[in-house]
Amino acid sequence: MTENRFVNRSELIGILLLAAFLVVILPLCLDVFRLNLVAKYLTYAFVALGLVVCWGYCGILSLGQGVFFGLGGYCMAMFLKLEASSVENTKIQSTPGIPDFMDWNQITALPAFWQPFHSLTFTVFAIILVPGLFAFIIGAAMFKRRVGGTYFAIITQAVAAILTILIVGQQGYTGGINGMTDLRTLKGWDIRPDHAKIVLYFFEVGLLFVCIFIAQFIRHSKLGRILVAMREKEDRVRFSGYSVANFKIFAFCVAAMFAAVGGAMFALNVGFMSPSFVGIVPSIEMVIYTAVGGRLSILGAICGTLLVNFAKTSLSESFPELWLFGLGGLFITVVLAFPNGLAGIWTDYVAPRIAGLFTSRKSKSGDGWAEKPVADGAPAE
């Protein structure tokens, strides 16, 4: 029973391969434009990672991860927008010094809730804590009352709808449907030129690995095993003296914070933030990435995100009509035939073949949960 706390050997190899791919191979092979696209895809990988923790491990399907992605992204964008709206930059406005969209909506002073976003420290904390707190409130309200499964999915979806409508409706405060555009500098450092894009890419990959290690730590701690246990036999966990609701809230909050980091990186890498990344459709798309990659596998979810997005970009450029058919079909196929996604195909079909090549057949225990059939979330009560 001497096991490493974070990773076992096959996971370590996987993580190293991913690191080599993201840190060495992609930057060498792609031009800056394509690398920036990868950076954009990777922001969704944060969300997918969070979904592995809360959906894969714990069985809670959230259809509102766009909410947290959006909250994180908007927090970042508010800071960047304020910096881009200095009095000098906005001389031509009737009220200089406030974001342009406020000026267009006849707002003459910066609203109070915008004020703290002058501070980068506050912004960084807000990126993590605002979505975390929001997830905590939703989670506490739902899980303490034993709402789960499909009900939870519908409620989170409704929250995503509400937030989108709110952002679009309050354009004076949020930039409305167009979002916050024209983000320029971070503490005076221009985020738009090529070299900045490259620096941001590596920074993002670094953050992604921090999140991967957090997820690995959770998975290999007793808490990770409790999450799996809860997905299977919630009552047994409860009657072993654990507060099931608290553990679910924890998983949901972790997922929300990961998504928020992704959102903040999105604002930095792409240079704008808009409600089209908050609502129902993007939220479900993020679930698709996770499902395709494998909801039980950290690496699978990240690969799934990259693959689906590559496919989306290349297909929707050349055959925009085919893309939605493809995405829908892919989703149905994965759910029907491969509920554990690419990672499941790997552990079920590919890995045994490879192992078969090296004749010494070791026992297949300890390889983690990816090989187990998927248990659906707890039924709604």
Added chain:
Amino acid sequence: MFGDYSIGDLGSIFVMQGFAGLILFSVYVLMALGLAIIFGQMGVINMAHGEFMILGAYVTWMTSNFFQAYLPGLFAGYFFLAMILAFIASGALGMLVEWALIRHLYKRPLDTLLATWGLSLILQQAYRSIFGAREVGVELPQWMLGSLHVSDSIEVPINGIFVMALTVLITIAVAYVMYLSRWGRQVRAVVQNRIMAGAVGINTEKVDRYTFALGCGIAGVAGSAFTMIGSTGPTSGQLYIVDTFLVVVFGGAASLLGTIASAFSISQTQSTLEFFLSGSMAKVLTLLAVVGILMLRPQGLFALKVRK
């Protein structure tokens, strides 16, 4: 808020907004009825429900075009045929989907949700490819245009009345089928105890398939009715799906009466608020209220306490 209006004006406003709310109520009820059957009785989350509705709308649109081109004399009555065709088309598609997709996923409700969402993407793109991305509107026959003058400041559109009458009729029909017919008893038996129902000779697979088809068929009729008050585009269905799920959940998933009551309260709240606030804020407040109440009372308005 009320300062600028006289009492008479306010009265008229409430009547007019109430009536607008009633039309919204009809749309909700028609959509929610199908969903309440599928979700409430079978526990299946059908995210493509809106697309089944839109199929009904497109069928109605095609029927109306056909009548205009070939049978202009009978145009006044095309709508009744269109509704039947819409029911058949959506129901048949529903049956196909149940056979190909849903029946493999009864034990994994969350996965049904995801798979049907994939289906909704495919259907949306199919509509876009076939009918074009632009919204289409249906030509109404002469007798449905215009409105009734109730008083100087109150006017009631006839198509609205027609939609409401239709809603009442369909609701009664569904209630009859689900609660009084032999078939409805079989459906409820299967829902409550699948194994036992199978053991006493009910063909559970067939019941599942027809229940799902019925729910989809009703969605088709809803879409057909929907054409009379709005235009139809490939993504129109998606606009209503979340609202409709909230209506069903808010009413207590297994209760037909609950669905109607919740559709009524949600639509009236929204349309009344709409007059005083912007449309988007009215929607936000309504949805927030619903979500808030659901957090306090997750079982919905009407739910039984049962021994498990």
Added chain:
Amino acid sequence: MLIGHQPKEFLLSVEALTVSFDGFKAVNDLSFYVEENEIRVIIGPNGAGKTTVLDLICGKTKATSGSIQFRGQELTRLKENQIVQAGVGRKFQTPSIYDDLTVFENLEISFPRGRTVFGALTFTRDAVVRDRVHEVAEMIFLKDRLNVNAELLSHGQKQWLEIGMLLIQDPELLMLDEPVAGMSVSERAKTAELLNRIIKDRSVLVIEHDMKFVEDIAHKVTVLHQGQILSEGTMEHVQKDPKVIEVYLGH
């Protein structure tokens, strides 16, 4: 009434307990008392409310009225996990274990440490935990299956595993719902031996249909019928009670 009648000397005092499901009273004005180190068996025909009584004590079902005192603590006001922490353990009718985890991990999760979110995150598998898991595994005849996934165990072994999970919790009151149901004859004998070993130093509340088994272990028997007590006393006393013979043992 018995309320206030020296409640301290009992480990568990159930008084005037009632639960109603939409008018149907599954348990109706029920009172009984369990002493320290007592083995109490609850018997009764199907639908008598036996499992509901256990559900009420462990908090799975909320009582409509009445009180459940455990060491002076009112359990009806506590949440399930607080009741467990107060010292009540519960085994379910069908084996309730975690199929995807190994036997070791199943037992480890039940070890009474690191039960908060933070505690679980920082929990380490130290010598104390390992020794205790091995000790319990030996007791429940699963010593050589520690690294096997629990789904691969036989039905009887699963039952033992769940008993082991309760054992490692070390509860003062152990509640078992049909612990030998579905077991083979040899498994049954082994289970009786196991139970006889683990009931030392704690009180046990058992639901069982197997009369032979009940005779072997019970100190006192409570017969439930339609949510109420029909008879209570030693096995001998209960078996002779004409009311019991009529509704239960008679046919």
